[in-house]
Amino acid sequence: MSSAAPLGRGPKVRAAVLAATVEELSEHGYGAFTVDNVAQRAGVHKTTVYRRWPDRDALIADALADSVAAEISIPDTGSIEDDLRALARSLVAWINSPSGQAVLTVMVSKAAGLPSPPDSIRHVFRDRIRRALPVVPRAIARGELPSGTDPAELVKTLVAPIYFRVVITGERVTDGTADAAAALAVTAARAGLFG
Amino acid sequence: MSSAAPLGRGPKVRAAVLAATVEELSEHGYGAFTVDNVAQRAGVHKTTVYRRWPDRDALIADALADSVAAEISIPDTGSIEDDLRALARSLVAWINSPSGQAVLTVMVSKAAGLPSPPDSIRHVFRDRIRRALPVVPRAIARGELPSGTDPAELVKTLVAPIYFRVVITGERVTDGTADAAAALAVTAARAGLFG
Secondary structure, three states: OOOOOOOOOOHHHHHHHHHEEEHHHHHOOOOOOOOOHHHHHHHHOOOHHHHOOOHHHHHHHHHHHHHHHOOOOOOOOOHHHHHHHHHHHHHHHHHHOHHHHHHHHHHOOOOOOOOOOOOHHHHHHHHHHHHOOHHHHHHOOOOOOOOOOOOOHHHHHHHHHHHHHHHHHHHOOOOHHHHHHHHHHHHHHHHHOOO | OOOOOOOOOHHHHHHHHHHHHHHHHHHHHHOOOOOHHHHHHHHOHHHHHHHOOOOHHHHHHHHHHHHHHHHHHOOOOOOOOHHHHHHHHHHHHHHHHHHHHHOOOOOHOOOOOOOOHHHHHHHHHHHHHHHHHOOHHHHHHHOOOOOOOOOHHHHHHHHHHHHHHHHHOOOOOHHHHHHHHHHHHHHHHOOOOOO
8 A cells, every 4th residue: 555545553543444334334234345345435455454353243343332332321310211211312313323224234134134243243232222221220229110120121112112113114213202112111110011 | 848847827826936935035035036036946937927926026025915914813802902912922923934034034124225125015014013903993992992092003012022122132032022012012002102
């Protein structure tokens, strides 16, 4: 590569390559994803990419994990209803963003009969659920939810109607979708369905 | 084609081609689906297929609609909880069958960045929801649910946790998943969330 390469080897390269990875996934999907395209989009040589990431799946996993970690903040408003509404709205915003589109694309590739994404990538999705779990014990401690409430069951109930609309019925998801999902999850939790 | 072709032009041909279509989709997905493979699997010449179905999407839509119509029976037990449990269990059984796998594969192709399935195919899924709607007004008439309950919102809430686990978290779905989904939907409906 000539000395005119616009990027060096520092953190800027990493950020540019990870951003290009998310954009490539978002635009072309998992099946058509190549390190070549990522390198071109990021303005680096592909050996620069392979120096840091052994293969495309390692690169994808790193890019998506980075993007999820940057975008999730776990609410602690003092009210389970407000916390769940904030979580659901943040999921909707993420799904409507390039990063969310990229993750969803990879996730559903398996179901579509494409090469199955490795567990390192599926892990990114589970991570979103895991990070949200602490809102539940805090609500139990405040006496807002029954003491045996299973955090994972509650959070899955919160996010299921949102993913269902995106992937299966092809509906757009909005803050209204998020608020309805939050009302559903808190009603079910208070009725003891996750106990 | 030689006179040794095992199938003639009657209803047996139609049934064999539609069954082969579902099997091909289920095994190889929407992206890799070809009329050639279907013809070979059904033991007919591909011109026999094109004589009845103008293109692959017409064939797929016909096969899936046929399969859904054959497999759905709408319960009328006299109890909304029993009706919803039966609907959810029948969805789980369908998802775990070759026909259900085929429909899901086509449905999520769009989300996976593959060529988008035509609306005639997405219609098969909406049809499953539509067929289930009558259980709701019957329950309202019996005084089991609030009078303004929206049937589509209730049925989507019933099926969302099931599809979510199949497509997003990759969990197996069972009768237990179905029963929990039914409890969730009826609890939410009674709390007036679909009103």
